[in-house]
Amino acid sequence: xxxxxxxxxxxxxxxxxxxxxxxxxxxxxxxxxxxxxxxxxxxxxxxxxxxxxxxxxxxxxxxxxxxxxxxxxxxxxxxxxxxxxxxxxxxxxxxxxxxxxxxxxxxxxxxxxxxxxxxxxxxxxxxxxxxxxxxxxxxxxxxxxxxxxxxxxxxxxxxxxxxxxxxxxxxxxxxxxxxxxxxxxxxxxxxxxxxxxxxxxxxxxxxxxxxxxxxxxxxxxxxxxxxxxxxxxxxxxxxxxxxxxxxxxxxxxxxxxxxxxxxxxxxxxxxxxxxxxxxxxxxxxxxxxxxxxxxxxxxxxxxxxxxxxxxxxxxxxxxxx
Numbered sequence: 001x002x003x004x005x006x007x008x009x010x011x012x013x014x015x016x017x018x019x020x021x022x023x024x025x026x027x028x029x030x031x032x033x034x035x036x037x038x039x040x041x042x043x044x045x046x047x048x049x050x051x052x053x054x055x056x057x058x059x060x061x062x063x064x065x066x067x068x069x070x071x072x073x074x075x076x077x078x079x080x081x082x083x084x085x086x087x088x089x090x091x092x093x094x095x096x097x098x099x100x101x102x103x104x105x106x107x108x109x110x111x112x113x114x115x116x117x118x119x120x121x122x123x124x125x126x127x128x129x130x131x132x133x134x135x136x137x138x139x140x141x142x143x144x145x146x147x148x149x150x151x152x153x154x155x156x157x158x159x160x161x162x163x164x165x166x167x168x169x170x171x172x173x174x175x176x177x178x179x180x181x182x183x184x185x186x187x188x189x190x191x192x193x194x195x196x197x198x199x200x201x202x203x204x205x206x207x208x209x210x211x212x213x214x215x216x217x218x219x220x221x222x223x224x225x226x227x228x229x230x231x232x233x234x235x236x237x238x239x240x241x242x243x244x245x246x247x248x249x250x251x252x253x254x255x256x257x258x259x260x261x262x263x264x265x266x267x268x269x270x271x272x273x274x275x276x277x278x279x280x281x282x283x284x285x286x287x288x289x290x291x292x293x294x295x296x297x298x299x300x301x302x303x304x305x306x307x308x309x310x311x312x313x314x315x316x317x318x319x320x321x
Contacts, residue, residue, distance in 0.1 A: 001025045002320065003109035004300040005063045006050050014050035015304055020297075023063055026105065026113035031090035033116045035070040035078060038128035039294075040107040042303050042316045043067065043136045043165060044244065045099060054102045065107035065318075066100045069122055069131035078119040079131045079279065080107065081272045090115025099136075099269065108300060110320045120276055123283035133289035133315040134278055136269065137165030141173055141217070142278045143270035144239040149215035153178030156213040158231050160184050161220040162194035162202060163313045166241060168290050170217045171197050176287045182209055184224065193313050197290065215239065225249035229256055237263040290314030297321075 001023060008017035026034050046064045049055040055062060066082035084104060085095040100106050100114065122131045144166075145151055151174075159170045162183040174181040175198025183194040183202040191202035203209070205224055212233035218224065221243025228238050230253070257264065270278075282288065292314040295303050303316040 001110040002297060003063045004065070004297060004318070005061045005108070006055065007061050009050065009052035009055070009057055009060070011051045014047055015301070015308065017050045018064075018301060018304060019061070020300060023061070023105070023109060026111055029113070031115055032113050033072050033119060034111055034113045035068060035072050035080060035119065036111055037068045037107055037109060037320050038070040039132035040065045040068040040318050040320070041132045041136075042307050042318065044242070044307065045136065046101075047304065047308055049101055054099065059103070062101055063105040063107075063109050063112075064101055065109070065112075067132050067135045068107035068112055069128040070112075072119055077122040077124075077128075079122050079275070080112065080114055080135060081118045081120060081275050082135050083269050083272075084115065084118065086272065087117060089117035108297060108318060118272070120272065120279065123279050125283040126279070126288070129291060129294055129317045129319070130282075130288050131279070132317055133291065134282070135275055137315065138169040138173070138289055139270040139275050139278055140241050140267065141166045141169035142281075143274055144217050144241055144267045145170060145173055145177070145179075145215075147270070147274065148239045148265045148267045149217070149237045151177075151179055151215050154180070155215065156180040156182070156211065157215045157217060158182045158184070158209065158213045158228065159194075159199070159217045160205070160224040160228060161244070162199070163187065163190040163310070164219060164244070165315055166219045167217065168197065168314050171199050172287060172290065174198065176281075176285050182213065184227075190313055212236070219243075220245050222246035222249040226251045226253055229253040229262065232260070232262050234260040235262070236260075237265060239265045239267050241267045292316055294319060
């Protein structure tokens with residue numbers, strides 16, 4: 001079957017390790033199901049895999065891709081939950097939690113095999129392309145906002161780095177949930193898009209906000225860390241799920257954190273139950289993921305290049321057929 005896969009690890013030039021071509025189809029195994037992929041979406045995790053982060057060389061070649069929507073062996077339209085080993089279903093109780101392509105072949109292919117526990121029904125209101133955007137970036141944003149930040153309608157939130165998958169999802173989810181959302185981006189066009197998506201206002205990074213916020217959604221890391229901390233009200237919460245600009249800020253702002261009793265919470269992905277809630281939320285409210293572009297799988301390299309360059313707003317989706 002045709003697939004996009006990591007053939008080599010290259011920490012400095014990750015796309016050098018990306019190959020497109022034929023790979024073996026998944027084999028049947030007890031407790032697992034094979035999904036015919038209708039749509040799959042890119043995440044920064046796929047680029048990190050090509051750098052060898054979370055992916056050991058002895059696992060190569062590895063089909064990339066964590067997110068997918070498709071049809072299972074019984075003809076059901078399903079969405080793949082990409083956290084494997086969360087409960088032990090299909091893998092055994094001693095296997096640690098991991099994201100799909102850290103251990104098992106991924107979704108950038110015509111078929112993918114996952115534990116049967118890891119598939120959920122796709123709401124009829126969502127297209128395959130829309131549903132395929134939810135299991136990583138949108139689930140991460142959902143957990144950051146509603147589980148780890150604990151915000152409620154009327155609360156205020158700053159989303160750093162508008163344009164990225166998680167940040168875009170957080171803006172849209174926050175608006176739909178009745179939050180006052182502010183956003184930042186270095187790019188004027190992305191700031192405009194953030195407002196169109198539901199942000200009350202969008203600013204250049206580091207700009208002073210009209211008020212201190214209840215929570216900050218942080219995925220940028222070092223470049224925005226100080227601004228994130230300074231933007232919080234006393235007792236506010238900073239939730240971090242990524243550090244695309246690096247994980248070593250020049251100013252940790254420790255004095256401000258302890259003096260104002262700020263909370264810093266790490267967040268990774270989300271649970272199957274949260275994904276089910278997210279799917280229902282989108283189906284019920286009419287909220288839909290922002291899709292930047294849909295590409296056929298044989299043009300996957302274009303999608304990777306755009307994501308690596310930051311030249312996108314929302315998700316890039318690949319369709320195998």
